[in-house]
Amino acid sequence: MSGFSVGFATRTRTSGCRMSEDDHAVLQRLASGGRAFSEGYRDMLGEKLRSCIVYPSGGLPGDVVRLNACFTYAVDGSLKDAAILVPYPPSDLPPFALSLHTIRGLALIGLAAGETVTTPAAGGRTETVEVVRVLP
Numbered sequence: 001m002s003g004f005s006v007g008f009a010t011r012t013r014t015s016g017c018r019m020s021e022d023d024h025a026v027l028q029r030l031a032s033g034g035r036a037f038s039e040g041y042r043d044m045l046g047e048k049l050r051s052c053i054v055y056p057s058g059g060l061p062g063d064v065v066r067l068n069a070c071f072t073y074a075v076d077g078s079l080k081d082a083a084i085l086v087p088y089p090p091s092d093l094p095p096f097a098l099s100l101h102t103i104r105g106l107a108l109i110g111l112a113a114g115e116t117v118t119t120p121a122a123g124g125r126t127e128t129v130e131v132v133r134v135l136p
Contacts, residue, residue: 017052017110020060023067024052026087026100027109040120041103052110063113063134067100072132073108079132085109104129 019027030037031045055061065071070084083098085108090099098105104127107119111131121127 017048018055018060018064018112019048019052019110020055020066021057023109024049024054026067030100035101037101038103038120041106044103044106044119048106048110061112062136065108065111065131065134067109070135071108071113072135074130074132075104075127077128082135 027045027049031042031049037045060066065085067085067087070082072082073080081096083096085100085105086093086097087100088097089101093099098108100106100109103119107117107129108131111117113131113133116128116130118126118128
């Protein structure tokens with residue numbers, strides 16, 4: 001999974017993202033926490049940590065998905081309900097919460113409205129996930 005691509009309109013950049021110092025610190029804790037994540041998740045997490053642009057507190061553009069942000073997204077062109085990205089494991093979360101501990105949640109953090117990323121999915125497939133809108 002290493003080298004995932006982030007697309008926007010007609011340009012593609014390799015594994016770039018933007019995140020706040022706080023979100024970056026959460027990802028660093030996940031990387032060093034010893035949790036049993038899949039190989040694809042670990043690869044994406046490492047790539048995000050290596051390649052992201054970290055913004056000081058309050059400096060992150062408003063159209064970027066961050067922890068506790070509400071946003072809409074699409075998977076393979078199918079619009080999903082609005083979600084809130086949360087830093088908790090996926091068990092016992094309400095249906096509108098998307099866990100950072102999932103490959104989809106990890107893929108979306110740091111992406112701006114209009115950007116897409118291709119991630120591994122069940123059964124050896126891939127899925128294209130797009131940030132449609134980040135809500136205030």
